[in-house]
Amino acid sequence: MDNTETETLSSDDQFWAEIRRNHFLLNPEVTFLQGGSVGPSPRPVVDKVTESIRAFESDPLHHQGVFHPLVQEAREKLAAFVGAHPDRIAFVQNTTMGMSVPAQGLTFKAGDEVLMTDQEYPAVSACWWYIAERYGMTIRTVELPLAIESPEQIVRAMASGITPNTRVLVVSHVYWTTGLAIPLTELVRLGRDHGLWVIVDGAHAVGMVPLRLDDAHPHCYISSCHKWLLSAKGTGMLYVSDDAQDHVRPLILGRNVYPNPKASRFDMVGTRDMTPFLGLAVAIDFQMSIGWERIRAYCQGLAGYLKERVKRIKGARVLTPADPTLSGFITTFTIDGADLPKLQQQLWHEARIETTCFHIRNIPVFRISTHFYNSRQDIDKLVSEIQKRLS
Ligand SMILES: Cc1ncc(COP(=O)(O)O)c(C=O)c1O
Numbered sequence: 001m002d003n004t005e006t007e008t009l010s011s012d013d014q015f016w017a018e019i020r021r022n023h024f025l026l027n028p029e030v031t032f033l034q035g036g037s038v039g040p041s042p043r044p045v046v047d048k049v050t051e052s053i054r055a056f057e058s059d060p061l062h063h064q065g066v067f068h069p070l071v072q073e074a075r076e077k078l079a080a081f082v083g084a085h086p087d088r089i090a091f092v093q094n095t096t097m098g099m100s101v102p103a104q105g106l107t108f109k110a111g112d113e114v115l116m117t118d119q120e121y122p123a124v125s126a127c128w129w130y131i132a133e134r135y136g137m138t139i140r141t142v143e144l145p146l147a148i149e150s151p152e153q154i155v156r157a158m159a160s161g162i163t164p165n166t167r168v169l170v171v172s173h174v175y176w177t178t179g180l181a182i183p184l185t186e187l188v189r190l191g192r193d194h195g196l197w198v199i200v201d202g203a204h205a206v207g208m209v210p211l212r213l214d215d216a217h218p219h220c221y222i223s224s225c226h227k228w229l230l231s232a233k234g235t236g237m238l239y240v241s242d243d244a245q246d247h248v249r250p251l252i253l254g255r256n257v258y259p260n261p262k263a264s265r266f267d268m269v270g271t272r273d274m275t276p277f278l279g280l281a282v283a284i285d286f287q288m289s290i291g292w293e294r295i296r297a298y299c300q301g302l303a304g305y306l307k308e309r310v311k312r313i314k315g316a317r318v319l320t321p322a323d324p325t326l327s328g329f330i331t332t333f334t335i336d337g338a339d340l341p342k343l344q345q346q347l348w349h350e351a352r353i354e355t356t357c358f359h360i361r362n363i364p365v366f367r368i369s370t371h372f373y374n375s376r377q378d379i380d381k382l383v384s385e386i387q388k389r390l391s
Contacts (some may be wrong), residue, residue: 179330232279
């Protein structure tokens, strides 16, 4: 089979092609396979934010008042989307900032241990290394297995790192490296059963994986809605469970800290641009109007298609679990014997394909993010452009 195979578009493919054409500003000359880093907001989000900025500037003080209830509506919408009570949702700028809240806000002592994997995002691991140094704590790192066959394997790997001194468990819901989606509920249970603070980096999960945060019940769950939810940039979410709220000191003390029995005490405060959060509400409405389950089904199909097609590249090995319950819309692969950083540059400069390339334990990998603005043609193009350069 070759590229012509996908030239006949099914009605479903046409539906998604129209969504992309009508609702995204993406440059048609670029094959954008990098939404895992930062997602492209659809037109309605961009329009909402720009209209809101214009309205605001016409009478700033009046619009501060107008925006306030709209931001609360956005909080309620996001809360419903992630299966949480709105009183447990704080608005932060991004995952980096949200992670700092429990890291800076919980109290630790020398000798306490933080347990995490070797594949936490650098900004997140740096945050905990900093805290560990400040308190004289130890960071215990578990190597996340690269070939994951079952959810229990991940739970066993993390359990093996718990000691009597462990105080905090830091895990990612969807790993930025391989796209592995962990069994959240089981890991939260593991941590809670051992009396640990369970802090979850959900940067990639919101908009990718169905969430029932109140049921999963981590102490903190943090995300960047500008990734897979395609929200305006700078819309981060921090979930704080009821039993953690009184133990975490807010990073910034604004008028929302007292008296306040809710997670909004952890919000970004003071005068600032709130229009991205108005865009957040529209980003959720936009995906709901298409149908989030429909989006998920399409994206899972695309990821499955990519995993299959990559196998046609000589020497390629997919590191993302094949099981769709253990993965989402990120697909990571290596190509034995190939110079991946060079290939990535060539793909960009010669074929305008946007990918990312890094190392996992000295293995060079490509990470490909596919969302509903992508198509099987994008995947075919990626695979054929790689094959051309390796032959
Ligand atoms: C797993 C993970 N955590 C945290 C972050 C940081 O997100 P942000 O830059 O929005 O703070 C990223 C960014 O790519 C990520 O992939």
